[in-house]
Amino acid sequence: MQTAIQSMPHGAAHAEPHAEPGFLRQYVFSTDHKVVGIQYGLTALIFLLFGFFLMLTMRWQIAHPGQPVPVVGPLLEAVLGQVAKGGMMSPDLYNSFGAMHGTIMVFLAIVPLAVGAFGNYLVPLQIGAIDMAFPRLNMTSYQFYFLGGIIMFASFFIPGGAAQAGWTSYPPLANAIPTDGQTFWLLGMVFLITSSLLGSVNIIATIIQLRAPGMTWMRLPFFVWAQFVASFLLLLAFPPLEAAGVMQLMDKVAGTSFFLPTGLAVGGAVGQASGGGSPLLWQHLFWFLAHPEVYVLILPALGIIAEIIANNTRKPLWGYKTLVYAALALGFISFIVWAHHMYLTGMGTTIATFFQTTTMLISVPSVIILTCLLISLWGGSIRFNTPMLFASAFLPMFGIGGLTGLPLGFSYSDIHLHDTYYVIGHFHYVVAPGTIFALFAGIYFWFPKVTGRVMNEFWGRVHFWGSLIFMNVVFMPMFVQGLSGMLRRMSDGGATYALRPDVHELNRVILWGAVCLALAQIPFIINFFYSIARGPRVTSDNPWNATTLEWQTPTPPGHGNFDKPIQVYRGPYEYSVPGASKDFTPQNELPAKA
């Protein structure tokens, strides 16, 4: 009937003889979006674990400044030498670990998981496409990401170690540190930015061009919308940071002074730089990326949560259109709030007022999204499986993160809170028990589709409760510490400052919270690998009785995804439709004859 149908290539695909591609083509240099997604996922999970390990050793140093790190101390000394002498963490090493913890978590773990893995794997499936619009670019995107990761990882082992100026890399500090870590950081970022450019072009083009017949915009699952907006943010916000990265690289290697002011003195001596640059310029360019970036961290998470909530409450999402418009609004406004990270740079009240206003504006769509998801729970007979447990914990955790952002959004209160542990608490609530919980939920939820097996429910619950409790043990005390004035990025955990002793004592609480949080991940890791090999096989292609198209594929989906032409007839969340024969109606199910 429609011309678009003829482009559903399936009949043709079966006709040609099909040579099995070799191992390399199938698993390493594959252009299949599902394989690329899995590659992204596994690499990013490894980086997530590595970033967590960096943080664990730092928490030891904060809680017990100057004492040898137990267990891994000798290893650190053996691998890194002088900076970990006697198994102790030197301030230099602390700074490296801190900078790389942030960099790895944001750019190498969460975004690649949320967009690279979930986006790649699910977007084509959910819109009924056979692959991404540009499969080869997709593979290249992963390769750039991988190389960027290698560069970042290698920088730990060069003389002087990895970058030390924080994930924010503020100059002039970033330039003043005489080692090459920062240069590696900048090169690594150029690779990661290129990767994210290729990835985001691909996701957007795929959503625009490859939707199956009948898949109109307002029939897209909310997850697809979230990926769409997040990809636009990546596409448009990263390039200015790339420009800034090139300029900082020029400052580092060509001796320019883009970010170095006239008369800059380093270590008591006026440097050789020509001067005339502006350190603030970096901050503007950096936050122009990094604020939208935080929405790249959260939007895909909201998308995952929306799918899981609709599926497990067996109800349509409440306010689907509102959610979509709120996500779009979030995307637009996130480009004009960046300077709320810079209230303390002396910007003057007029500009501060502008950015305070926009920051309050952006919390409106955030609250709308959260509220829609909360109301969606109302009156449902909820199935509390592991994905749903994570999804329901996500809501209050993200809520705490968002609400604690409001005092930061006003310059008046931010003056007290800026650069304290309060800020660390704020953004970790949104990213850790927020986004990471959503990612866990997503892993448990889509695992049966990807592997054809189910993860163990009991160990999933152990993982959930352990994570929920210890996430809060780790991050809740940070609000207290921050409000009492404890600064972030101090290698002695603020011991040189006269704070109340019990505020310092909290560092020990957090340390043991973090250790327990690590232990709570062991069930997950074992469950994950065990279930890949031995988990019970799913008996149906659609084990959760879901409506969206990814469940209309064979399990696991083969090359080309669908084994039948897809025509979409309805919206994404037709659960418990009155009068229907079952409590879910897949998007491609023929409408009943009237």
Next chain:
Amino acid sequence: MEIPYTVKARPDTGLYNAKVGLWLFLASEVMLFGGLFSSYVLLRVGAPGGLWPRGWLNIPLGTLNTILLISSSITITFAWAALKSNQFGRFKVFLGTTLLLAITFLGIKSFEYRDKLSHYQVTLNSGQVVDGHLVERTADHLVLHGVEADSPKAFLDRRSREFRQLQHEEFKLATAEVKKVEAYKPRMNTYLALYWTMTGLHALHLVGGILVMGYFWGPGSRMWHTAPEHFTNRIEIAGLYWHFVDLVWVFLFPVLYLL
């Protein structure tokens, strides 16, 4: 298994995939150069009054390059139009012309770069500053062809009457009286840093474009005989990219050469 809409446009969007991809890519490129131009504005506005170099670049050469690049934008459009009207020979001529124009642009640009690299500012122990092109450099002396003044400020505005009145001559400077020798490299000052970075990044975009167009002109053009529509699309995409590269230069030229 074939991805839909790689060649034919999707009816409801009216676009084939690569075109969507290219427009998105260009949007991100706009943000990339937008970041650089904003940095230019911020750094220039932040510079102490009157201390921004003017007239340091060769305007006739810059103008010539502008004309070359705009012409190449036109010829690549003709190349695409030739394919559309099934004239492969004409296509070869026009794409070839585009390539020649682009390479000439790069040739002129590298001449300008070389000129900057042999241009020196030498501060003497006496405080005098000599500015000019290096003629000779040995262990015990330097020979520069240029002008001399009491302070480097005299060289900032090269369109000023004062500067134009300075005598051009050859200076032989003993190494012993020289305090500092500095070429017109990126590190000399913020203006040059911007000049080198922005035009350098632009030149890289040209190199990329030339490589791709060269491929389409040479071995890649065989596709015309197997998949003419797909090949025509590729030239259209290359053309869109090339217009963008052209457009960036149309901003770079006034900002760096004229203002």
